[in-house]
Amino acid sequence: MTILKGYTVLDCSIAMAGPLAAQRLGDLGADVIKIEPVNGEWQRHTAAGDAKGNEINVSFLSLNRNKRSLAIDLKSDEGHKIIRQLVAKSDVFIQNYRAGVADRLGVDYDTLAAINPNLVYVSMSGFGETGPYVKRPGQDLLLQAMSGAMLSAGRKGEAPQAAGQYLVDAVTAYSAFEGALAALLHRERTGEGQKVEVNMLDAITTLQMQELSVFTVGGVPQTRSDEPHAHSYIRAPYGTFKTRNGYIAIAMPDFDGLSRALDAPALSGLDVDQAGWTDRDQTFAMVREAVVKFNTDDVLKRLEAEGVWSGPVYSYADLVADPQIAHNQTFVEYDHPTEGRVKTPGFPIRFGRTPSSIRYGAPLTGEHTDDILKDLGVSEQDIQSLADTGVIGRREK
């Protein structure tokens, strides 16, 4: 038994933030119906890293498992009628359209709540549904840049750089997932549905809870150092260091442990505040000079033996091969009808009684249009005529 078995989610979202939130609900067992334009959702046509699959690109594949696809033109009257029927029997609706689009398509909260007042309606935007930036596109890189996150990493004098992941999309997805679940819990208790709003700017801002509070409470501005990832609010030598054959990460300023592990007497007895804050660039230089004399494996063993918080800097290949990842079963593998054997990151929460499940992989455009319409009582003949007039897309059998 999965937690959300029996719940229906209508996922009208595009790209990453919305689809990932809906996928999480699907992983918990909900029947997620992906409502996409007749020619397929945006992400089907644009893939991270140009990662092409056979019929489904890897980006789409990784964000849309456990969903059924209904390809439908929401701008048509017939299409809209079908959506209204689906809304009447659904629990959650998710959209992350650009401002104004939900109104244009007639799937705004007021319209859908009039059909189903118990609906949990999750609306995701870039900056908020109102306010000065309402018309701007909500895009990960732009939000990483604007949120101050970029200036918390990298060296003084270097151009700001984004994280190597769609961090803002991901944290916005998790906020939407949390919001949907909390609203469902409220609905279980009271019977009330409601609108749940999430935006990318607030999601990435609140992700930086500690870092921003250093500024807003402590009054300490962001200051970049000569070392990468040397946040002004974390004591040296928190960062990455070159070894003879690679890189390692060191987290805490345990100078006696570092001194013993690195055969570096100069580090012994240093004051954590003086060396960690005041003399931070000098401290980094000392640790850098010491670490580079060792091979990665050797220095990590030495640091571990001294209890210094340290670890390897992995590539994705290293990560995927890691024994703890294998032990945790972090990735899921399954056979996909068109893509073959698929391995992607799974669902990260383990429930003692109600495990998540991967029931099927990402659908082809319109793969389940017929099934979903038949469930609504639409006849074969009407389905054919909707297809002939371009209102729906179906998978060619």
Ligand SMILES: CC(C)(COP(=O)(O)OP(=O)(O)OC[C@H]1O[C@@H](n2cnc3c(N)ncnc32)[C@H](O)[C@@H]1OP(=O)(O)O)[C@@H](O)C(=O)NCCC(=O)NCCSC(=O)C(=O)O
């Ligand atoms: C990502 C966006 C910038 C993309 O903007 P757009 O290209 O304008 O896409 P939109 O989805 O908003 O809408 C495009 C048009 O498709 C139409 N549309 C959409 N679905 C349908 C269906 N089923 N039928 C008919 N028409 C449809 C819709 O009415 C719009 O047309 P018209 O009515 O004629 O206008 C924006 O959606 C956005 O800011 N979203 C909120 C923030 C967010 O979640 N961003 C995702 C980040 S992920 C990411 O990719 C990243 O960060 O990188």
